[in-house]
Amino acid sequence: MxxxxxxxxxxxxxxxxxxxASFTSVSIVVITALADIVLMAVFFHLSYQQASDYPGMPAKVWKLTDAVFVVSTLYLMVASGGYSRQQIGNPVSQISRLLFNSSAVALLEWIGLWAADLTEDFWWPFEAPLNTVAWGILLMCGIRVVLYKVLVEGARRGMIxxxxxxxxxxxxxxxxxxxxxxxxxxxxxxxxxxxxxxxxxxxxxxxxxxxxxxxxxxxxxxxxxxxxxxxxxxxxxxxxxxxxxxxxxxxxxxxxxxxxxxxxxxxxxxxxxxxxxxxxDVYSKPISGWGALLKRVEDLVFGSLALVIASPLMLLCAIAIKLDSRGPILFRQNRFGYNNNLIGIFKFRSMYHEASDANCDTQTTRRDPRITRVGAVLRRTSLDELPQLLNVLSGDMSLVGPRPHATNTKAAGRLFEEVVREYAARHKVKPGITGWAQVRGWRGETDTEEKILRRVECDLFYMENWSIFFDVEILFRTIMVVAGKNVY
Structure with a gap:
């Protein structure tokens, strides 16, 4: 037959x-791009009308600022692959690119207005350039979530x-x-x-x-x-x-x-x-050349900003630790870093000082008696990791990368490198405060070999697919999973 x-x-x-006549992935990309253009045009028009209420030069500055913002954001979405077919099935990645691109343009424009001494012409932050068009960005994020659901449902029905x-x-x-x-x-x-x-x-x-x-x-x-x-x-x-x-x-x-x-x-x-x-190409150096420079700038800029924002909270954590139990506020532990070298990472002390385990000979478990009352709260909310921002600024770590492991950590009683043959490959980049494995749920105690296998798989995937936008996506996801059932 x-x-x-x-x-x-x-x-x-x-x-x-x-x-x-079936829909294709190209159709969804075109619909997304057209929706973005229409939305930005509508909100630019609304902002243009608002600017008309201002006299002379401030009105022109407002209109020009919004026009540059709209065009630059749409261009950066194209240049960064935000409208590629590979991105249509990943709304989180699309949204992170959109927020990163628009925020970068807005920051540069705001710095320009401030340097030109034009910020006093507007009633910041209530009535000023970028306010109205920013709502268009938020709606663009919402459109991506809706279109993803349409895409999945259309595929299920055989239309896409x-x-x-x-x-x-x-x-x-x-x-x-x-x-x-x-x-x-x-x-x-x-x-x-x-x-x-x-x-x-x-x-x-x-x-x-x-x-x-x-x-x-x-x-x-x-x-x-x-x-x-x-x-x-x-x-x-x-x-x-x-x-x-x-x-x-x-x-x-x-x-x-x-x-x-x-x-x-x-x-x-x-x-x-x-x-x-x-x-x-079988194996490539994961992050090199301009990529390495860009990632270092990312660590310095976002790391410094995070440290400034988190400083009051870190001070409260330090006071609570000191009042709760005797011992130092910070705990320094040797872990494997870039190129398999040992680095000393900082954490807020969450265990009784006399029970501290510098080499992680015994992994932390749920309701571990070594953990203090304040330490339990810090670990459950991941606040104990905040001092690692100092490691990021010093260059030993990155904000995003494979999590560094202590020298003697084990999975089901076996050292990680004995369980996973490719384990050392994850040290081809700097370790991170957060990573792809963490936001995918592979964090906490490695009481089974599968947990470290899945964790290493995620780390290798991150290294092979690294981009600045992937880092932003992971940071965005981290905010949503900073606490979870595997954190203790």
Missing amino acids: NVREQISVDSPPVIATYRG ARTVAIIGAGEPGSRLISALERRKEPWVHIIGVFDDRVGRAPELPFAPGILGTVDDLVAYSRQNRVDEILIALPWGAETRLLDILSQLRSIPANIRLAPDVIGHHFLDRGFGRLGGVPVF
Whole structure:
């Protein structure tokens, strides 16, 4: 039975769903961008009307400030990838980029107005430039949450999809399908597997079904939308691959070679160039060059600001610790830092001084008798971590990065490096006060090996996908999970 007969008789429902007029991820990106432009235009108009009530130069300054803000914010969203298809499924990342970009522009404009001695012309903060357009930014954040829910619901109903056809019914194809299914993206739909050698392997258990040969796929694509064609065949089969690629050249779809056997161990990598020669990137230095400089500026600026804001609270914590039990206010502990070197990190003392465990030979557990009354509150609210802002400013730590572990911490009685072979790789960047593992819920006691495995996975993911906007997203998420069931 050829593919046309299969589709009409017993194909999965997903095949019949995605024909020409379906929404795509591009549609959502366009809708998001247009909504942003309309919102900013509306709020700029409202602000323009407000500015008209001011006389002469102040009115012109107000209007110009808002115009620069609107254009710059929208431009930075484009430049930072805020309208990319990769971001549509992550509203938190989109919102963090939006807030970061708009706040940066607003801060620079405010500094400019202050330097030009123009701030006294307005009734700050009640009536002034940026006030009205700032409400537009908040509504843009709300739109992203709504559109994400629409995206998920549309994918569930089959209205939004990215259709994927796979060529290759062997082991590479099986691995590829498993990898795609693990991602659990509701808008990615595998329509089926195609293979010229399907007759030789009729028993292969593929959930999407083997629909026919490569010729059948070409015929199918004439009547149905196919967004992606992934060729899951050994790269060593050069002649066969070139023949298949020649057959697919006329199909209006993205044609991609899926990873070969060893490539499945490095699914998040890609190709680069060295001396003009294409090379497959396996491990790269995570944060270097301008990225390292930008991250250091981020640590100094946000770290200093956080320290100033938190100083009154830190003073209260210090007083409470001193009144609650005898001993020093701060506790210094050696932990692994950048390049596996030992660094001394600061914390508010949360245990009785005589019970302090400098090397973490015994992990802290729930209702640990070594913890003081004030210490329990500090740990539950993560306030005991605030002195690490001093480590950030000194350069030993970053605001965001893999959490530093004490030298003797264990998972189920085994040292971390014995449990996870890639454990030391997390020390290729500076440790952080917060990190991707923490905001994903992998924090607290590591009483099982799975907990440290998941934590290291998150740390490596952070290192491989680092950007200034990823840091902002993590800081934003940290505020929402600063206290939780795994904190004690």
